Amino acid sequence: MNYPKLPSKAILAPMEGINDSAFRILCGQFGCGMVFSEMVSAHALARHNQAAIKLLDLNSHAADERPFGVQLFGQDPEQIVKAALFVEEKYSPDVIDFNLGCPASQIVKQGAGCALLLRKSRIKEIVEACVAKLNTPFSVKMRSGVDSKHIVALEVARICEAAGACAITVHPRTMKQAYSGKADWQVIKQIKEAVGIPVIGNGDIFAPEDAERMMRQTGCDYVMIGRAAMKSPIIFQQVNDYLRKHKYKHTGDEARLKMIKAYLFLAKKHNVSFFRTKIHCQSFTAGMHGSAQLRNRISLCKDEAELRRVLGL
Ligand SMILES: Cc1cc2nc3c(=O)[nH]c(=O)nc-3n(C[C@H](O)[C@H](O)[C@H](O)COP(=O)(O)O)c2cc1C
Structure with a gap:
């Protein structure tokens, strides 16, 4: 299934502890192209755990929260498929995304998030199983690798495309880097040149000029914004204005x-x-x-x- 065509080039990044319903709607009101839930444990959702369901808290029928994506994390293909089917039936999201990028130790210890970047056959298994069962486009979001000696994003992107993923988002920092240093946009460019599905570039977009520069330098199809949106959802309006007219209003x-x-x-x-x-x-x-x-x-x-x-x- 194809990635939806979005009304704007800028997408709200999934952010744990941040992306509540009000915040997502506000980002949508400022012209964000698609909003995401925070990441939710597939294993908890597969058991219909109420706390996990509450985290999703999606107004699935509200037009002001559309298009929206739900992001899952986990490492067991069977549980992930179960959770994805539950999410599909309950919320009808526009995209279900799978997390291959969380560097937090409590997630990595479970073998999920970034830890999966070392288990390529498991990634293939998860994506193939979800794509086979879902009627919703299934995408992945990843970091560039575990550390500078293991930059695997390009290889993983190819595996995910072959397994049927509809799009790839890459935040080109390693797990070890966390948020230090700079996102290496070159990795986004390499992936864009290697795959035919949409590529969403992410990392270090702090101003509309950064969004334009990332698109120009990498050729990515969309950009995803996290920390800058946390400070000001107005950034989506500014990015839209800048991409269309090369100017935007500063926020007083x-x-x-x-x-x-x-x-x-x-x-x-x-x-x-x-x-x-x-x-x-x-x-x-x-x-x-x-x-x-x-x-x-x-x-x-x-x-x-x-x-x-x-x-x-
Ligand atoms: C508070 C916070 C929570 C985050 N939670 C998630 C998450 O649930 N899932 C995910 O894939 N990435 C998560 N991220 C990473 C962002 O989605 C994004 O990849 C990262 O912040 C880089 O983009 P930026 O430079 O625009 O902030 C989180 C980031 C922050 C700051």
């Missing part, structure tokens, strides 16, 4: 506060916890006048009324 304090107000409205509507709401407000205020002090004051807020007072909303 007033626009940020308007965005925060919109997030608070959505967070209430979609029952986002106050803890998460505060985390978002703290990152949304980065770059604002007096932001360090503001972040501290937000962290001390006990309820929404206090939060609104601190933000002057």
Whole structure:
């Protein structure tokens, strides 16, 4: 099955602890091409674990959360297929993505995420099994390798394409690098030249100019944005404007506060916890006048009324 044709070139990266329903809708309102769930354990979903289901929290029928992708992690093909079929039936996502990139030790210890990059036959087995059973496009998202001596992304991309994956997202850092150094966009270019399915470039897009440069330098079909979207979902509008007109509006304090107000409205509507709401407000205020002090004051807020007072909303 083919990757969907998206209304914008910029996609929201899956982010654990960040991509709640309100945040995804907000990114969509700013013109994001597709939103992702945070990664969810396939093994937990296969058991219909309620905490895992709650994490997905998808408004599957709401147009303002479409198109959307669900990301799964795990290492057992049977459990992953079970979870993917459950997700397909319950949420009808536009894409189901599989995580080959999480470097967190609790995931790697389970043999999932980045750890799978050392088990190419297992990757093939997982992708083939999911593609055979699903009626939903199945993609993979990976890092470039485990460490600088084992850069396997190109080989893994070829394996995934042959196994039927509909697209490949690559964040070209190794597991060992975590977030240090720079993403090596050359790896994205190599993969784009080697496969025929869409390639989504990811890593170190902090401004609209970076998105344009990544597309130009690598030829990737789409770009995926994580940390910059965490600070400001407005980046999607800016990327869209920059790719179309080569200019965009910079974000001032007033626009940020308007965005925060919109997030608070959505967070209430979609029952986002106050803890998460505060985390978002703290990152949304980065770059604002007096932001360090503001972040501290937000962290001390006990309820929404206090939060609104601190933000002057
Ligand atoms: C807080 C946080 C949570 C993340 N959670 C996930 C995840 O659940 N699944 C995943 O594939 N990547 C996850 N990532 C990685 C991002 O999707 C992305 O690949 C990475 O941040 C590089 O993109 P960026 O430079 O635009 O941030 C996470 C990153 C951050 C910062």
